[in-house]
Amino acid sequence: MPLVTTKEMFEKAYDGGYAVGAFNVNNMEIIQGITDAAAELKSPVILQVSKGARSYANHTYLKKLVEAAVEEHPEVPIALHLDHGADFDICKSCIDGGFTSVMIDASSHPFDENIEITKKVVEYAHDHGVVVEAELGTLAGVEDEVNVSAADSSYTRPEEVEEFVSRTGCDSLAIAIGTSHGAFKFTADQCTRNADGILVPPPLRFDVLEECIKRLPGFPIVLHGSSSVPQEYVKMINEFGGEMPDAIGIPEDQLREAAKLAVCKINIDSDIRLAMSAVIRQYLAQNPSHFDPRQYLKPAREAVKDMVSHKIVDVLGSNDKI
Ligand code: G3H
Ligand code: 13P
Ligand code: ZN
16 A cells, blocks of 8 residues: 555554554664564554654655555555654655655744644645644653753643644644653653662653543544663663663553553654664674674664564554554
8 A cells, every 4th residue: 555644543543542653764774674563563653754864864765765665565554754843844845745744843832833833734734635743742852953851841731732733733642741752761860769779760641641632532642752761772782882871761561551542653763773773782792893784784673673563562552453
């Protein structure tokens, strides 16, 4: 099948109590690892491209690589999505350039401006058969060149979501309930320690999520910043020359709970980066004379596939849904 929008994916996910994974793509190996996992597990998938990905790999290369994945896996519903579009122009460029979904992230603007910017994108996107994700509330963490401190982040205000969705006409809404971008989501002072001395991050604000769901029945909610920062990969990175002390993410059981509710899209990028970096560091440390990129990118691609397979089965619950 050709690239799809997220409309039908989200309807099925909402009713089925699961979420669709949205994974950031930057090169061929990442696209192959993700889509091979989705095909093997019969899962729909969203491939998302950030502004940084477009400047690293180029829009056309990414689009063509995604088209190759569509051709290889014709049975898998694949949506091609712009992640964190900052303004109308980048959204327009992706809509004109064949994406089936865009995010307009005007969440750093005041409420009325966010509505105005989002509405303009929605009008253009809908005229071209493309769906739009918008955002209310501000996540902490690093995304593109912007670093939002925990102090400057803010939870979504549930009392604003109905007005926002009805005035903008957006198709899905990203909300802030305590997730955060990047591999260093929480400082040690924000966490508690469990009996084994392991840092435990503050729980997600399910009360905020539930309030939003109550006010937007049947409407798909999106969670950004949902990597879990698996400690085995952090350990591997640190063992093979890296330095990532105190990297910490969102516990997967909480994401699984969110996926059973109205959360239909869960964004995961950092976990893929960690898995690739860990495996490449280990490979090169263990094979010091190897220099062919295919030698170390092959296990890295396998690591992406394993990571995505694990997310599909244990976090998203989107396996066997096609
Ligand atoms: O939320 C941002 C994504 O992780 C993309 O990151 O801007 O470094 O491509 P990037
Ligand atoms: P992570 O940094 O937690 O992987 O979040 C990715 C994301 O939200 C992309 O938009
Ligand atoms: Zn994000």
